[in-house]
Amino acid sequence: MHRHGAHLLDATSARFxxxxxDARHVSVLLDGQPPVDLPAAEEGWFxxxxxxxxxxxxxxxxxxxxxxxxxxxxxxxxxxxxxxxxVDVEAYAWRHPFPNRPWHEAVIQEVHVGALxxxxxxxxxxxxxxxxxxxxxxxxxxxxxxxxxxxxYDGVLPFAPQHSYGTPDELRALVDQAxxxxxxxxxxxxxxxxxPDGNFLHEYASTFFNEDKQTPWGAAIDFNxxxxxxxxxxxxxxxxxxxxxxGLRLDAVHAIDSPAFLKTLAQQVRSETTGERQVWLVLENExxxxxxxxxxxxxxxxxxxxxxxxxxxxxxxxxxxADYKDRPIEQLARCxxxxxxxQGQLNRHGEAxxxxxxxxxxxxxxxxxxxxxxxxxxxxGERLTLLCKPAALxxxxxxxxxxxxxxxxxxxDDQGSRAPFLFFTDFHDELADxxxxxxxxxxxHFKAFADAESRAQIPDPNAASTFEASxxxxxxxxxxxxxxxxxxxxxxxxxxxxxxxxxxSLGCEVIGDKALSARWRLGDGQELRIDLNxxxxxxxxxxxxxxxxxxxxxxxxxxxxxxxxxxxVVSLIPTGSETA
Numbered sequence: 001m002h003r004h005g006a007h008l009l010d011a012t013s014a015r016f017x018x019x020x021x022d023a024r025h026v027s028v029l030l031d032g033q034p035p036v037d038l039p040a041a042e043e044g045w046f047x048x049x050x051x052x053x054x055x056x057x058x059x060x061x062x063x064x065x066x067x068x069x070x071x072x073x074x075x076x077x078x079x080x081x082x083x084x085x086x087v088d089v090e091a092y093a094w095r096h097p098f099p100n101r102p103w104h105e106a107v108i109q110e111v112h113v114g115a116l117x118x119x120x121x122x123x124x125x126x127x128x129x130x131x132x133x134x135x136x137x138x139x140x141x142x143x144x145x146x147x148x149x150x151x152x153y154d155g156v157l158p159f160a161p162q163h164s165y166g167t168p169d170e171l172r173a174l175v176d177q178a179x180x181x182x183x184x185x186x187x188x189x190x191x192x193x194x195x196p197d198g199n200f201l202h203e204y205a206s207t208f209f210n211e212d213k214q215t216p217w218g219a220a221i222d223f224n225x226x227x228x229x230x231x232x233x234x235x236x237x238x239x240x241x242x243x244x245x246x247g248l249r250l251d252a253v254h255a256i257d258s259p260a261f262l263k264t265l266a267q268q269v270r271s272e273t274t275g276e277r278q279v280w281l282v283l284e285n286e287x288x289x290x291x292x293x294x295x296x297x298x299x300x301x302x303x304x305x306x307x308x309x310x311x312x313x314x315x316x317x318x319x320x321x322a323d324y325k326d327r328p329i330e331q332l333a334r335c336x337x338x339x340x341x342x343q344g345q346l347n348r349h350g351e352a353x354x355x356x357x358x359x360x361x362x363x364x365x366x367x368x369x370x371x372x373x374x375x376x377x378x379x380x381g382e383r384l385t386l387l388c389k390p391a392a393l394x395x396x397x398x399x400x401x402x403x404x405x406x407x408x409x410x411x412x413d414d415q416g417s418r419a420p421f422l423f424f425t426d427f428h429d430e431l432a433d434x435x436x437x438x439x440x441x442x443x444x445h446f447k448a449f450a451d452a453e454s455r456a457q458i459p460d461p462n463a464a465s466t467f468e469a470s471x472x473x474x475x476x477x478x479x480x481x482x483x484x485x486x487x488x489x490x491x492x493x494x495x496x497x498x499x500x501x502x503x504x505s506l507g508c509e510v511i512g513d514k515a516l517s518a519r520w521r522l523g524d525g526q527e528l529r530i531d532l533n534x535x536x537x538x539x540x541x542x543x544x545x546x547x548x549x550x551x552x553x554x555x556x557x558x559x560x561x562x563x564x565x566x567x568x569v570v571s572l573i574p575t576g577s578e579t580a
Contacts, residue, residue: 005072133489147426154195247280266296288354304341381420398568416481
């Protein structure tokens, strides 16, 4: 299989390859020079060696009439509509080795590179995050998108890191600095669709898509095509090899609907990143397909756990929270004991969702209280610091950071940020109108936005002010929140994380309308117990004795017979101890 894109062979030439099965003729345009024809090869490929140097800009010309960026461009210095640039992936002089952190040590903070000021802006936060106890940052998608600001999920050139964030070498410098601090770096990759502006694959590679299968973004990507599979697998390997990224989070693989491709991707990544190197592969998957965590993937984002916790914290039950409105405490208990809440049960649409997951270890699930979706998909982008009582959020944070599941934070969580994180784009003209109106229409069935006047208050995704409002502010925070995270992460790294390998659930008992007691046997034989009460009243419970009380979120010490309102108690019970 050919390598998509342009790859330097030496200081004076590069190999160019474009899969264009609908084209009759393909040439390379280099910096205004006469076109250089690419010979046709087998199965729709056009490939050839062309004289050029690093940094030169080029485009592909299809059938002498359509001029496009390289779909596998490694850099777009003038944006998605400009020419591609030849990149020397060997030029950067790496200073630090891979951190090689095992998955069970992961404490991940998700960040939006643009909102933090580009690659250099993110780098400024790294020392603080490392000192706090974060072990990995996860960058929202970097693939080139239209304009200068976007969540990243509208990318159209997935090999090219977004030009408005900085250069490819500035991204490498960010990863290098993170590694020097012992931080792993993940990125979010989008293999389920392309954005609505700047993608020309339909014009010369129509079989990249399967028109018989439709998704919310149009025709589905056809992973039965070998060149299509290679496109995305080569993309995954590019991030892991050329940028020394430590892990990938695959966005919305339920929209890919090709387990065979996912398995092949995981197998190839594992085979080409061998030795002592630790590479993390994580899924977002509404289908709750447990078998994928037994076939090359480390974990899945556990939306079920988040949704049950959100309903308990806020009492919101509109939209997808409707699936969790009846006895959410029982659903949270199932999550803590077995991983997924939906393991084949019917959802609100009457559809069976999920597979049994109780046989998987707790580390196969990424738990979170917030992420970009769960904040940004709200009409006004509010965080939990504005939606629930501080004591309840403090208790839930104790559960998040001390359970044996892998914790994920969103940027600003550790500071108690009150700043919104809104949905933002940089579209123009008719597309901007469509996105703005579509965004407001989404919320028409919510009580708070039932009339046109209230929906008009939803921020325009394309306004620069929407993006500016989504940036963190050191003034708009909850006092003392950083200290809470520092305390909990220190406890996690000393008492929980080292013993996550071999950890198994001992079950989770519901003890009240908003209270439960979860237990795990850690890998060293000790029992970890978390008692959580998100009700406004105390809950009777027999707390373990003897035990080591790791954490108590309440202001006063709990008696052994009850949990205070809105509190979390985390206990460590030595091997062989009898508890009452």
